[in-house]
Amino acid sequence: MPPSCQRLSRLxxxxxxxxxxxxxxxxxxxxxxxxxxxxxLLEVIQVIPLGxxxxxRCRGGFYALGRQLADKIWIRV
Amino acid sequence: MxxxxxxxxSVPGMRREGLPTVALIGSPNVGKSTLFNALTGLSALTTNxxxxxxxxxxxxxxxxxxLVQVLDLPGTxxxxxxxxxxxxxxxxxxxxxxxxxxxxxxxxxxxxNLYLVLQLLDLGFPVIVALNLSDxxxxxxxxxxxxxxxxxxxxxxxxxxxxxxRGLREIATRIATVLGAAPRPRHRYDRDLEHAxxxxxxxxxxxxxxxxxxxxxxAASYLEPATFATLRDATAAWAARLEGSSGEPVRVxxxxxxxxxxxxxxxxxxxxxxxxxxxxxxxxxTRPWTGIPLLAMVLAAVFAxxxxxxxxxxxxxxxxxxxxxxxxxxxxxxxxxxxxxxARTLLWGVDAGLNAVLSVGxxxxxxxxxxxxxxxxxxxxxxxxxxxxxxxxxxxxxxRAAIPLVAGAGCNVPAIIGLRVLRTERERLIAGTLITLTxxxxxxxxxxxxxxxxxxxxxxxALYAIVTAVILGAGxxxxxxxxGRGSTLLMEIFPFRVPGVRTVLRKTWYRVRxxxxxxxxxxxGGSIVLGALYETGWMRYAAMPLAPIVGGWLxxxxxxxxxxxFAVLRKELALQLLVALxxxxxxxxxxxxxxxxxxxxxxxxxxxxxxxxxxxxxxxxLSKALGWRRAALISVGTVTLAVLLGGIVIRILQ
Numbered sequence: 001m002p003p004s005c006q007r008l009s010r011l012x013x014x015x016x017x018x019x020x021x022x023x024x025x026x027x028x029x030x031x032x033x034x035x036x037x038x039x040x041l042l043e044v045i046q047v048i049p050l051g052x053x054x055x056x057r058c059r060g061g062f063y064a065l066g067r068q069l070a071d072k073i074w075i076r077v
Numbered sequence: 078m079x080x081x082x083x084x085x086x087s088v089p090g091m092r093r094e095g096l097p098t099v100a101l102i103g104s105p106n107v108g109k110s111t112l113f114n115a116l117t118g119l120s121a122l123t124t125n126x127x128x129x130x131x132x133x134x135x136x137x138x139x140x141x142x143x144l145v146q147v148l149d150l151p152g153t154x155x156x157x158x159x160x161x162x163x164x165x166x167x168x169x170x171x172x173x174x175x176x177x178x179x180x181x182x183x184x185x186x187x188x189x190n191l192y193l194v195l196q197l198l199d200l201g202f203p204v205i206v207a208l209n210l211s212d213x214x215x216x217x218x219x220x221x222x223x224x225x226x227x228x229x230x231x232x233x234x235x236x237x238x239x240x241x242x243r244g245l246r247e248i249a250t251r252i253a254t255v256l257g258a259a260p261r262p263r264h265r266y267d268r269d270l271e272h273a274x275x276x277x278x279x280x281x282x283x284x285x286x287x288x289x290x291x292x293x294x295x296a297a298s299y300l301e302p303a304t305f306a307t308l309r310d311a312t313a314a315w316a317a318r319l320e321g322s323s324g325e326p327v328r329v330x331x332x333x334x335x336x337x338x339x340x341x342x343x344x345x346x347x348x349x350x351x352x353x354x355x356x357x358x359x360x361x362x363t364r365p366w367t368g369i370p371l372l373a374m375v376l377a378a379v380f381a382x383x384x385x386x387x388x389x390x391x392x393x394x395x396x397x398x399x400x401x402x403x404x405x406x407x408x409x410x411x412x413x414x415x416x417x418x419x420a421r422t423l424l425w426g427v428d429a430g431l432n433a434v435l436s437v438g439x440x441x442x443x444x445x446x447x448x449x450x451x452x453x454x455x456x457x458x459x460x461x462x463x464x465x466x467x468x469x470x471x472x473x474x475x476x477r478a479a480i481p482l483v484a485g486a487g488c489n490v491p492a493i494i495g496l497r498v499l500r501t502e503r504e505r506l507i508a509g510t511l512i513t514l515t516x517x518x519x520x521x522x523x524x525x526x527x528x529x530x531x532x533x534x535x536x537x538x539a540l541y542a543i544v545t546a547v548i549l550g551a552g553x554x555x556x557x558x559x560x561g562r563g564s565t566l567l568m569e570i571f572p573f574r575v576p577g578v579r580t581v582l583r584k585t586w587y588r589v590r591x592x593x594x595x596x597x598x599x600x601x602g603g604s605i606v607l608g609a610l611y612e613t614g615w616m617r618y619a620a621m622p623l624a625p626i627v628g629g630w631l632x633x634x635x636x637x638x639x640x641x642x643f644a645v646l647r648k649e650l651a652l653q654l655l656v657a658l659x660x661x662x663x664x665x666x667x668x669x670x671x672x673x674x675x676x677x678x679x680x681x682x683x684x685x686x687x688x689x690x691x692x693x694x695x696x697x698x699l700s701k702a703l704g705w706r707r708a709a710l711i712s713v714g715t716v717t718l719a720v721l722l723g724g725i726v727i728r729i730l731q
Contacts, residue, residue: 030157030163032333048463050467052363064462
């Protein structure tokens with residue numbers, strides 16, 4: 001990973017970036033249909049404290065992502 | 078779709094022979110089920126998709142001159158993921174091969190929703206696009222040119238507002254025109270992808286080419302063996318070329334091309350941009366320090382309204398029953414069957430049993446569903462899922478499970494029916510177990526009527542504390558013990574909306590009806606069995622084998638153990654039956670439980686009644702939702718837990 005890459009779970013509210021990698025191999029979740037794909041723009045709109053979900057906006061729409069999932073998504077800031 | 082596997086796979090038990098089939102498909106929360114209910118009216122029933130625990134609703138609708146069968150597929154964003162509900166949607170489409178597909182799209186997020194539409198067209202289905210929530214889109218300043226979209230896609234596009242019924246008639250008349258028609262989609266992707274698809278199509282057709290490219294794992298099961306054989310090597314070569322030039326898996330490459338095209342199409346027909354409105358309200362609802370107190374207040378209000386509204390309705394129904402229905406039924410039954418044991422047994426069912434459903438069950442269930450529909454349609458439950466995700470995560474669940482778990486406190490039956498919103502079998506099993514442990518209104522009545530009344534409020538609260546600890550512990554333990562891993566949340570979020578009165582009432586009505594279909598026959602039958610045992614005096618013998626457990630381990634009077642056994646028919650009955658039997662045995666003063674039971678005994682009695690498997694109606698829906706083996710396992714598990722815990726508690730208290 002290049003140094004400017006961070007896990008989505010580490011980003012603060014208001015941060016924007018470009019998706020660098022999503023865990024396609026993790027199986028069940030349809031990142032492709034939701035447009036959570038490498039190269040897509042993403043904005044963190046809210047982080048629920050105490051390990052709660054991360055709310056994001058991308059061109060696919062507004063989503064809530066569990067913290068464990070956000071841990072596996074890398075963002076180029 | 079000549080290259081697809083033959084329809085000898087048509088889904089057994091779901092397809093009524095002779096009727097054309099129309100499938101409804103769309104993302105979760107776009108109003109698909111509202112549209113389905115409006116189209117099919119009273120005919121809809123849910124069945125499990127063969128071989129799975131995922132439920133699919135089936136109904137009939139008349140469109141023009143035709144009667145068609147309508148399938149409501151599980152909400153899905155796309156058709157390629159491995160999640161069970163998406164696989165079912167995909168499977169049902171390819172195996173039952175509907176004669177038309179209505180793709181329900183969210184007009185406020187057109188580009189993302191066109192992804193699924195394009196995917197359906199690539200698979201060769203005759204598609205009608207229902208552009209739903211078009212009122213919400215207009216309100217937020219979006220204008221979509223449906224005619225232009227029709228021209229670009231080569232399919233019919235109908236703006237709809239499912240909640241008010243706008244566009245519904247048009248959908249119905251359009252269905253008749255596309256049934257079985259060969260679709261002529263006009264969309265084309267980038268040159269490289271189209272080149273590959275064109276080459277592969279020479280060996281099959283466009284649909285076959287997309288299946289082969291996108292489903293490299295299991296394409297064989299959806300294509301004719303001969304087609305698959307001719308496609309296999311060519312597909313591998315083209316996939317490698319596409320992967321080589323893009324540097325990503327071919328499935329992702331195709332998905333990206335679809336999004337790019339969907340974006341372009343949406344931009345060509347849309348004016349305006351959409352924001353997540355009510356963002357401030359969302360913050361208040363989802364930040365722990367404001368969200369948790371708000372959630373507590375909402376839940377408190379729900380229970381207050383439930384007890385106030387429910388008991389108000391229950392009182393009215395009960396008075397009417399006692400005044401009008403009961404005397405009439407008694408006259409009829411005694412007239413027809415004499416005044417013997419048979420007539421009295423029958424009255425347990427048709428008088429007391431029906432009264433229990435109508436005045437104890439339905440008013441609470443109706444009130445609860447009404448509140449649930451309001452919370453759902455405002456979007457508040459969407460926010461609840463976000464705030465509870467972390468807590469539920471420790472139990473292997475995600476925020477999605479918040480809804481059925483909350484519903485369980487009203488009645489376990491609808492809560493278990495609601496398990497269908499969960500995405501994996503593992504989650505449904507864990508949540509199903511936890512729901513059965515959640516005290517429903519019937520068990521709450523016993524806790525109030527026995528513990529709070531005779532021992533005081535602190536003891537009732539202590540009982541709730543024990544049950545809460547049991548639920549948390551069971552969830553934590555199951556998550557540790559069960560194979561597989563807990564899933565993580567990935568859910569679309571929606572702005573808060575003002576719910577429509579009609580939709581809320583309609584939704585409530587459908588759910589009450591579903592509940593009544595399950596509960597009425599079981600309560601009726603159960604009450605008659607119970608009546609027979611009571612009236613013949615055989616009840617005493619039925620309890621004998623249990624004496625060592627009830628008397629020895631739980632240290633309860635035999636009569637109490639008996640009522641615990643029969644409360645499996647109807648939980649609130651435990652207390653009524655206990656009082657009735659006690660009066661028969663000890664005389665008139667026994668309606669005060671303290672005359673024949675000690676404090677610890679009353680507490681243990683209510684605790685065991687709360688924890689052991691809810692009631693036969695719950696077991697019935699549980700085996701429908703999870704399979705009978707698991708329903709049996711949960712039942713045995715909770716009985717064991719209740720007995721163990723009861724014995725320990727009474728030893729500590731005495």
